[in-house]
Amino acid sequence: MRALVLRRLLTAIPTLLLVLLASFALMRFAPGGPFDGERPLAPETRAALEAAYGLNLPMGEQFALFLQRTLTGDFGPSLVYRDFTVTQLIADSLPVSLTLGGLAILLALVLGLAAGMVAALRPGGWADETLMLVATIVTALPSFVTGPLLALIFGLWLGLLPVGGLGDGLLSAPQYWIMPVIALALPVAGAIAKLARAGLAAALAQEHIRTARARGLGTGAIIARHALRPALVPVVSYLGPAAAGLLTGAVVIETVFALPGLGRYFVQGALNRDYPLIMAVILLYAALIIAFNLIADLLYGWLDPRSRA
Amino acid sequence: MKRIALPAAIVALIALAALVLPMLLPWSHDAIDWDHVRAAPATAGHWLGTDELGRDRLARLAVATRITLAVALAAALVSMLVGIGWGMIAGWAGGRTDELMMRIVDALYALPFMFIVIVLMVVFGRSILLVFVGIGLVEWLTMARIVRGQVMTLRHRPFVLAAEASGVPVRVILARHILPNIAGVALAYLTLTLPGIIMIESFLSFLGLGVQEPLTSLGILVKEGADDMDVAPMGLLVPGGVMVTLLVCLTLVGERLRDRFA
């Protein structure tokens, strides 16, 4: 187990370095800079600005400097939001994105697992057929269609829910979260439902289930003790990357519902070539993805002891 | 076959309409009808009305669907070819070659791809070619993993070993034993790749980073519709409906093909 964690962390280092190097190179060698505004700046103003942000140093030194700062958690000032450091921007917006993604994963898990289990208990029954068709449809719904649609129906037509924003504090007004979370969670819930159904059906068809039945166990005990863990393996292997998908999908949802999350800053940053902000966000997401995959690996070990070998 | 035929027919119908409609309509997708801006559906020959610039919504919808489908199909084919090639080499070679090739796939999987693609678009300008490159970069990974897994199991099947033992060259074994036996699964995943690519392309277009004017795509129409939905909800509902129908039907076809072959 320790060896697995160690191995994962070791392979994560080159990945993170690659992310850093790639994004750094892309941003630096690409045409256009952050000070290419509508009005050309006076050459001396430009030089002063570049010196202040370290853009006049050799590339190698810029990257080394960046690495050194990154390791100490200092991403420097934002090039576009001039009065803020990148760390401040992230500290303000990350909680919003994590709340959105976390709530969506939670909702998707509850809906998906419940639907998958109901469907798997009677394979081929009407509940199975209906639920799986709904799951497929829901999986194919892109959040940038459902988001605006929900806003149109419940916000504009019915006037039941606020169309955007957050209210006063992060969680002070739950009604602001309802539509974004649902729009984000639906496709994931559909995918989880299908995986859980397939996983449980496969687990129930295994031979050790017959042994459990031979002991005279009831359906509940058989699922809880003998079938649930192997059934969750496909769900977990999906959830690792899907967590990343939720965070990226949140870019659109945050735009549609005007939530001040990380994704919106990222798009703004990218459009304005705000190097420090972009690299910080990419690094953060890469770290999150690696962390989620590590958690998934650890869960495998618990779900199926054979995979620990 | 019955369960595949219906969704497949719907996809074919939409594709056919997207192909034929622009030839039949008197309006091109970017022609402006100054007399009828924001026209309601079914006025002055505009069956779906016009948008805020006076362009025919139906013509735009047809062209958008056409481009979305073309991008998806081309990108899916490219990603399938790369994925099958990569997966077959890794799965057949095994050992260190396989280890290295799959580590690369793992590393690419762990990249926050949407962001890299967005950065690419912003940095190198917004061209339809880059949309391809960006999408192709992401989508071949899954195909490579699936093909590699299939090849690995086939590799040690007795019938492949027997062919090796009687001196059949590797390329012939790959072409005559391996490829035909993975074709079904590859086809199923190709179908499942399509909706994924449509979503990415639309997602990029939605952010204004994908397909650019004067061309248009379903993602752009949805974006325009969403911006304008309080005045003209049809502008969101119609392209959104077409896109969702396409995605659902393609997913259904893909899943049912996969269940058949896997």
Add this chain to the structure above:
Amino acid sequence: MSLYRLDAMGVTIDGRDLVRGVSLEIAPGECVALAGASGSGKSLTSLTPFGLSAGTITGSAMLEGQELAGLDEADLRKVRRASVGFVFQQPLTALTPHRTAAQHLTESAMQAGGARPDRNTLVAMLDAVGLADPAIKLRRYPHQLSGGERQRLMIACAIAHRPKLLIADEPVSALDAHLRAEIMALLTRLRRETGMGLLLVSHDLASLEHHADRVLVMQGGQVVEAGAAQAIARAPQHAYSQALWAATPSLNAALPDDLHVPGAPLVEAQDLTVRFAGNGLFTRPVIAVDAVDLTVHQGEAVALIGGSGSGKSTIGRAIAGLGPVSAGAMLWKGAPLPARRSREQRRMIQPVFQDPVASLDPRWRVSDIIAEPLVHLRPDLTSWGRAGLVKKALQMVELDGALADRTPAGLSGGQAQRVAIARALVAEPQMLVLDEATSALDPLVAVQIVALLKRLQRDQGIAMLVITHDLALAAQFCHRAAVLEAGRIVEQGPMAQLIAEPQAAMTIKLVAAS
């Protein structure tokens, strides 16, 4: 009074009568065995009355005076929970992979309403089934136990709630030969000690004579012969029983004296070593084959005998040029064979594998499968000429030429294995590597394949490396045998000598078990 009694019991699935008119009676402490080939209905007969197999039963099945026919799932569950234990064939798949031995035992001990057993009780339960180091084994998951240990755990679970009746469905078929006798002896000891009845399903006929009181021979869903175990084993009456017993290889049979006379050395493996690298930074390489010396002469059949994981298949693949070789030399007629063999060198050694269905590409027709080696080995042939050779090959393996147009899905197991042999023969090899070539087949079919191989060996003088776990089977057509344990050859010599005077512990166990 009898403990368990079937009266004209039948099993119906979807309106088809798959088992008809089975009657049997088991008294406490007694063992009744069902014998027969696969598909004879013996598993249905044993499991369906308790709701563990598809179908419904007709007639009567009485357990301790309670009628099982017509009970619903809830009532059958109560019956299983209270008074029946089950042992299945594959202990690896029959035990839940994510539950430890202790969790399995605890669940079983409590199934009939017993108290939660403490640690000492659990240790005692494992001790009773002869599991070494029970205190340590309690914490193990099924995959961390050996095959024999897993089956002992399975038995410990099956008797944990002190059932009146134990149903054992092929309890030893999946185990290595030398373990089978131990497990059968364990079952016999347990039923004598506890007085429970045992319904044994088995195709391991050799062991029935010693471990069963009565035997029912089944064919096509019906009992064709029933009687005392010893009587049937020694003098079966019904033709099918006779065929079945005749198809069971036994060391008591005389060794063949008409084998082809071996010539000069054909293949020599010297110091053959195969290591498999662990697939990570932290895993140690596994040594599958450890410095093995093995020679096969021209026209000679050599048996390579060992249990699962002994490295016998790895050796076979290395010799056929299909698997990795880490160290050592390989000679062909005295000249070294390179690591990358030429087409001509490959042709000389042809493999035949265990699973006949997986041996044939499901998308190809039989004629194309057999012709495949010819396309590259004999580019001079026209398609007409190839068809002629394919026809000849089909004749050699005694297959109807009409099968040439079928796909593998349309073949029986025995036919598929004959096609695989025909494909090997069409390359005109000097040697066949037979990797458990008959063990996936029904005994009655296997005996025909053995006869075919024996004839090829005798008449054509084809050398053979016979990889098998079954000493008695190899004795029917092999000159010599090498016994393999943990990647090393522990003993080798002429067949007769090996059987008469086994030296190594493993050989002694194998001879005793055969």
